[in-house]
Amino acid sequence: MKFTERIMALLELFKLKMTLHILITTVAGFYLASPMDLDWMRLLWTLLGTGLLATSAFCFNQAMEKDLDSVMERTQRRPVPTERVHLVTAYVAGVLTCILGELLLWQKANFMTAFIGVLTVGLYAGVYTPMKRLTTLNTLVGGIPGALPPLMGWTAAQNHIGLGGLLLFAVLFFWQLPHFLALAWMYRDDYHRGGFKMLSLVDASGATCFRQIMVQTVLLLAVSLFPYWYGLAGEVYLITAVLSGLAMLWLARRLQKSGLRKDAVRLFLFTLAYLPVVLIAMALDKRILFIG
Numbered sequence: 001m002k003f004t005e006r007i008m009a010l011l012e013l014f015k016l017k018m019t020l021h022i023l024i025t026t027v028a029g030f031y032l033a034s035p036m037d038l039d040w041m042r043l044l045w046t047l048l049g050t051g052l053l054a055t056s057a058f059c060f061n062q063a064m065e066k067d068l069d070s071v072m073e074r075t076q077r078r079p080v081p082t083e084r085v086h087l088v089t090a091y092v093a094g095v096l097t098c099i100l101g102e103l104l105l106w107q108k109a110n111f112m113t114a115f116i117g118v119l120t121v122g123l124y125a126g127v128y129t130p131m132k133r134l135t136t137l138n139t140l141v142g143g144i145p146g147a148l149p150p151l152m153g154w155t156a157a158q159n160h161i162g163l164g165g166l167l168l169f170a171v172l173f174f175w176q177l178p179h180f181l182a183l184a185w186m187y188r189d190d191y192h193r194g195g196f197k198m199l200s201l202v203d204a205s206g207a208t209c210f211r212q213i214m215v216q217t218v219l220l221l222a223v224s225l226f227p228y229w230y231g232l233a234g235e236v237y238l239i240t241a242v243l244s245g246l247a248m249l250w251l252a253r254r255l256q257k258s259g260l261r262k263d264a265v266r267l268f269l270f271t272l273a274y275l276p277v278v279l280i281a282m283a284l285d286k287r288i289l290f291i292g
Contacts, residue, residue: 009084013062013093014055021275022054022149023047028279029153029168032232032286039157045108046156050149052101053117057145059094060125063087065194068133072190094125109156116152120145132196139180139199147172150279164232170223171278177216178252179271185209185255185264210256213267217252221245224278233282240281244274 030043062069062080066087069075079085085093098121105114124145131138147169154165184191184200191198199209224241227233251270255263 005084009079010089010093013059013079013085013090014097015058018058019051019054023051024276025150025168025172025279026050026153028283029150029165030157031153031283032164032168033154033157033162042109042156045104046113046153049101049104049109049114050117050152052097052104053121054149056094056098056101057121057124059090059097060121061129063090063094064125064129065132068194068196072187072194074187074190075194105152105156110159112159112161113152113156116148116155120148120152123148132198134197136197136199136202138197139177139184142180143173143176146176163230164227167223167227167230167232170226171220172275174216174220174223175271175275178213178220178248179268181209181213181216182255182264182268182271186261186268206259210252210259213252214249214256217245217249221249227282231287234285234287236285237278237281241278244278248274 026047027043030046031038062078065075066080069078070081075081080087080090098118102114102118105117124142128138128142128145131141150168150172151161151165154168155161158165181199184198185206188198188200188206192201199212200206202208221242224245225238228235228238228241248267248270251263251267255267
């Protein structure tokens with residue numbers, strides 16, 4: 001392989017699009033926890049450290065699932081199963097980015113943010129990844145590390161978790177469940193080939209998976225009201241969150257009734273739009289005097 005091809009394969013290993021998505025939630029947490037005068041340098045260091053930890057988790061995940069990825073259509077062209085990135089290289093990249101990310105967060109943000117960061121990598125790679133082959137609870141557990149980046153943004157700005165950080169964590173946690181369950185239904189045949197334990201494979205009709213999507217979407221709608229009730233954001237955010245939540249609930253119900261892959265795709269794509277819309281509304285409508 002040429003040098004440029006090796007670099008491109010490494011960048012693919014790092015999943016930069018997903019990392020960017022994670023960093024958007026981190027920015028939201030940092031901004032919402034900050035006073036009027038934003039500490040731009042601390043924010044940049046926080047984003048760099050968090051981004052490195054995200055890439056670390058992705059490196060470990062793909063290295064650990066090399067054999068499984070190779071039999072799934074959705075993942076068989078990833079750099080590790082295609083051997084564009086050697087298995088050892090993937091592990092080494094995971095270790096190095098984890099160490100560097102931790103050092104940056106510890107030195108440039110604070111210890112609490114660094115601790116939550118290493119906890120995120122540990123839960124994602126050390127708990128969630130192996131659980132996917134053992135129990136359908138993996139999606140629930142995987143929601144925890146996925147919801148920690150905005151909390152890291154919050155703690156980087158305030159050096160404590162606080163109520164606001166917990167509210168952001170809750171919104172992200174319950175958003176992930178319908179998001180990933182819709183994906184699990186879209187690629188249920190792939191997950192079956194890979195030997196993963198997913199709710200979409202519990203029964204052929206998908207009733208169990210669809211029921212959980214409905215339940216978790218209702219919980220997301222309820223939890224999304226908390227930032228308004230507790231004074232983190234105002235009425236504009238409230239209206240945005242309610243309308244967005246109701247739209248997602250309608251799509252979830254549509255999927256439950258039809259069971260069609262195209263409706264799972266619609267729900268999945270909507271969840272991708274839901275999160276930035278709600279977070280932007282929360283940030284634009286944040287209450288400056290919120291303490292917590």
